[in-house]
Amino acid sequence: MVVLARRTQRERRDETRAKLLDATLACLGELGVARTTTTEVVQRAGVSQGALFKHFPSKAALLSAAVEQLFSELVEGYEGTFAQLPRDASHAFDLLWAFFTGPKLAIAFELYLTARTDEALQAALEPVVRTHRAQLIAHARVLFPEAAAKPEFDAWIDLMMMAMEGLVVERFGAGDVGAPALAVLKRLSVAMLERRS
Amino acid sequence: MVVLARRTQRERRDETRAKLLDATLACLGELGVARTTTTEVVQRAGVSQGALFKHFPSKAALLSAAVEQLFSELVEGYEGTFAQLPRDASHAFDLLWAFFTGPKLAIAFELYLTARTDEALQAALEPVVRTHRAQLIAHARVLFPEAAAKPEFDAWIDLMMMAMEGLVVERFGAGDVGAPALAVLKRLSVAMLERRS
DNA sequence: ACAGATAAGAAGTGACTTGTCACTTTCTAT
């Protein structure tokens, strides 16, 4: 007989909810959307099938909630990493690239393409993605205030991110290619960030 | 009693094979990978389930063949479009962007992300994707021979394509954003293509 | 013309997958 800590209803609820969302993101990362089934999720979370549908009325709702958590984790990640970063453009570029090649954005990108033919997902994705982009640009403005004075600064940062996004996506299809293109992008980005006017 | 034109076995075979592949690509484009089922494909193709599995031993084989056709259609498309193109960098950029925002590359990008967690698809994709990239760069070298003398020309073209790819992918997740970034990319690309040395 | 071969069709089969439901366990207010 195991003695279990007594928890409030709220604690129980939040705990299994968190287990479900974490398991969902783990599934999406390891197996991809196609093989992320409710059965697999509840097994990983260690809860019953019924529990999942008590918390989320449908699989779509589960995915939607998982997406929100994913992006809030991403934003936290940026804040943590760039918090005590020296204003070194080259270093900042490398850190950003590390984020883009990490597992979380791969999930995000797969969801983008899935959303193309899934209106419900598209609706869930759009606001949180926009916020995410805006946050990244805001971070950049803080880190590089001189360059941020340039009229096209935001567009430049955006372009840099889009180029990274494309490189990451292409790698999944064609293997590890694009290193020369990445080098050019870095040179360009660093020059832009360090130029004052 | 309908009078049917008499066809050889080879013609019959090729015809239903073509119908199956076309229907598969139509499905992928309209419904996405998730909802591209063999049932849906055979209905669109107007053939039976048995016929599909006579031609392709598995769904994976069907997708694989469809991917090959997709990229060969893409390459044909480039050749047709760029064949009588004046060497105008701005115009070339716009045409390339039109390709990237077209339906065929959306299918390709979705497959890239699917391949991340699907080794069979990855193996089928890699060679044909590499060929596709190489073809595009080769076209660029022919169109802009002066700029092609630059040592980093290939990397530049590659980067330009990757940036477009990222912009397209992001649009599926966040709606129609990125126009300023696209403008910057165009200015940059045109300058690079028109510079002689 | 016809026997054998190839292609296509019709009708399954079994293995998932999402979502439900009747029931048990755990917590909370009185």
Place this chain on the structure above:
DNA sequence: ATAGAAAGTGACAAGTCACTTCTTATCTGT
């Protein structure tokens, strides 16, 4: 302490999916 609410369980219904099997139609060499 206890009644009622909230959370969780696990078996199952209903439907879909990839793939098979058996039959029928069409073509080909002689």
